[in-house]
Amino acid sequence: MLAPTVDILMYHSISRASGPTSISPEVFARQIAQLVVSNLPVLRMDEVAAHLAQGHGRAVAITFDDGLEDFRQNAWPILRPHGFRPMVYLPTECIGGNEIWAGAHVPPRPLMSWDGARELAAEGVDFGNHSACHDDLSCLDPRAAAEDIDRACARFAAELGQPPAHFAPPYGHSTPAVRCLIGERHRTSVGTVLATADARSDPFDLPRIEMHYFRAPDRWDRHLSGDGVLYLTLRRKLRAVRRAVWSRGNLKRARSWSGCTLAHCPAFGTISACHRTRCLVRQLLPLNWSAVPLTSRVLRGMPGGGRSICGVSAASPSQRRWSHIGR
Ligand SMILES: [Zn+2]
Numbered sequence: 001m002l003a004p005t006v007d008i009l010m011y012h013s014i015s016r017a018s019g020p021t022s023i024s025p026e027v028f029a030r031q032i033a034q035l036v037v038s039n040l041p042v043l044r045m046d047e048v049a050a051h052l053a054q055g056h057g058r059a060v061a062i063t064f065d066d067g068l069e070d071f072r073q074n075a076w077p078i079l080r081p082h083g084f085r086p087m088v089y090l091p092t093e094c095i096g097g098n099e100i101w102a103g104a105h106v107p108p109r110p111l112m113s114w115d116g117a118r119e120l121a122a123e124g125v126d127f128g129n130h131s132a133c134h135d136d137l138s139c140l141d142p143r144a145a146a147e148d149i150d151r152a153c154a155r156f157a158a159e160l161g162q163p164p165a166h167f168a169p170p171y172g173h174s175t176p177a178v179r180c181l182i183g184e185r186h187r188t189s190v191g192t193v194l195a196t197a198d199a200r201s202d203p204f205d206l207p208r209i210e211m212h213y214f215r216a217p218d219r220w221d222r223h224l225s226g227d228g229v230l231y232l233t234l235r236r237k238l239r240a241v242r243r244a245v246w247s248r249g250n251l252k253r254a255r256s257w258s259g260c261t262l263a264h265c266p267a268f269g270t271i272s273a274c275h276r277t278r279c280l281v282r283q284l285l286p287l288n289w290s291a292v293p294l295t296s297r298v299l300r301g302m303p304g305g306g307r308s309i310c311g312v313s314a315a316s317p318s319q320r321r322w323s324h325i326g327r
Helices: 023-040 045-054 070-082 114-121 140-158 176-185 217-224 229-258 267-271 278-283 289-300
Strands: 005-011 058-067 087-090 128-129 186-194 205-210
Touching: 005 186, 005 229, 023 070, 023 217, 045 058, 045 087, 045 186, 058 070, 070 114, 070 229, 114 128, 114 140, 128 140, 140 176, 176 186, 186 229, 217 229
Parallel strands: 005 058, 005 205, 058 087, 087 128, 186 205
Antiparallel strands: none
16 A cells, blocks of 8 residues: 655746746646646645545645735636635735735735635635734744734634634744644644655645746656656755755854854744844844743753643654644
8 A cells, every 4th residue: 555645736826927936827727737637636735634644645735825816816717627625825914915025026916805715715715824924933932923823813713714724834934833833723734845745744844845846747747647756856955955055144144143142042943044134133133032941942952842832842843743633
């Protein structure tokens, strides 16, 4: 029996806008047509946990970050005839406006309205939580991150009638403490690690397949037929090298700006991975030093660091397995 895996496809905008977060309607239609021909089962995010825990063989799930309006115009008409139930992650306090967060496309693309989301939900689209303000949660202290997530959950429930069950942290960034907060309020969370999810995956940092890497039809065909492992591995390693180089530069800058000993900074791991200058400044200046001893021990796996900081052991999130998730 084949081990269960899920390729969780990651999309943002289906449009002719430039950049890696946009895929043209034609390319998207072709990718979905190839997926249909592959006969791989396409799951809802609600079904991913059960498949990884008890299923067998390959499956696919389709996700969209940011709730962009072009989903309705360009993606849903292609997915709906096949009975696919995609997941769209909404930044709740941005809905009805434009993408205005750091790193967003210029010019900003419009997001769907809550009325639009309710109509799509009635037609079969699933919605998840993408935070309240699309801030990088890994750059917030745990209390601020919890407030943001709670605010998003409350707005989501008020607008769509039920709390969100699934989460996608903005930029794919999360720390053990953030994943812990997400895990207390949701059933799954997806990240941006480029890989196929399997039974060993952390349910609160599920890897995804960034579809802009698969614009070429033959490459997508190879992946769908099971021949894409080498390409995915190479891509992942290249990204790791690029991020390591980038992180080293950020860390050096952070040290020179702060004048503090970052070994004692609870955001040490976050800073080294953060690509936003604004995030660095926010982390270093208004740092809540009272949080340092416990959080630092937890993040660094030091003695006493294994205890829970929000109900779940933050020192070993990857030890939480699908079989232990009964929600
Ligand atoms: Zn986003």
